[in-house]
Amino acid sequence: MSDWAPNEEGDKVLYVFSCGNIGADEHAIRLDGIELDLWEWVSFEQLADYVIPRLVRRITRAYEAHQNGMTLYLEHGEVVLGA
Template sequence: MTTAADLALARLAAGALFVRDESVLLVHKTYGNGWDLPGGYVEPGESPAAACRREVFEELGIAALPHRLLVTDWAVVPEEGDKVLYVFDCGRLDDTAAIVLQTTELDDWRWVPVDAVHELTIPRLAQRIRRAYTAWQAGLTVYLEQGVPAPERRHTDDF
């Protein structure tokens, strides 16, 4: 019999995709891997969309409503375990003068061309951002595993 202790426990995180022309907004975190989408972990009892809204307000001082889900990405991070990461379309951000960085976690932000995201981020995150941008363009929602659409990912552990 399967018990609660046998079930996978994934950490949930939500990120915001802001688009301007062919660039996306990235923030530089003062910890971890550096450049990332605005966003963070989902708190207990909070939906991923609510977490996205909260994190954008905390990190950038902007009240942005997630319009739609672009990407769900299941990822295993050896040091941290399973994660499910959601990327939401948060629309255009034309008034960048309204950005007020949360300086305890962030020290910079910039518009980065989608084709150059890989120069600033880890490969899996770059793939996730590119897939989110493509989903945004096409009006789709995409399911990923480790940053890659699941049918393209080779499953070596299938039974």
């Protein structure tokens, strides 16, 4: 999925890739302790408590695309074209 995000600093194209299932095994995720010191699973209902609105839209659309086996093109997190 790609998301075009025009910005006064310069337009950006952001991508979300599927990297397979991580699973529930908490040992599958290893943090380096420098850049990241905590992780947790968060439900879609809780996303807005953790990330800004445009990321909520982007993550939600990526999940929907994955569930439906689709590729999506977004602008500011809103669907423009589905393939």
